[in-house]
Amino acid sequence: MIVCLCHRVSDHAIVSEVRAGCASFDELQDTLRVATACGACADCALDTFERGRDSAHASACYAGRAGHDRAIVRMHASVA
Known part of the structure; x- marks a missing residue:
């Protein structure tokens, strides 16, 4: 879905930026406008x-x- 018509920014683009490490809305505005x-x-x-x-x-x-769960499994395997 297009969120920003002026700059053609989609919801996917916003979420992608967040997943890439965008920490603030101000940073998002600087990046995607x-x-x-x-x-x-x-x-x-x-x-x-x-x-x-x-x-x-x-x-x-x-x-x-x-x-964490994998570490517990490895710990149990090494004890057994």
């Missing part, structure tokens, strides 16, 4: 940014948890 022209997309762009950040955080937590 989203919500820097008419401003009509600002709320939607910010919501998309925050959802992407929450999703990336949840994925990182899950990946960390999976790594």
Whole structure:
């Protein structure tokens, strides 16, 4: 879905930037220029940014948890 018509920025582009390490909405605006022209997309762009950040955080937590579980399995295997 196109979020910013002025600069043709999609929700996928916003989420991709977040996953690539974009840490703030200001940084996102500098990179993609989203919500820097008419401003009509600002709320939607910010919501998309925050959802992407929450999703990336949840994925990182899950990946960390999976790594923790693998370490426990290896520890049990070495004890047995």
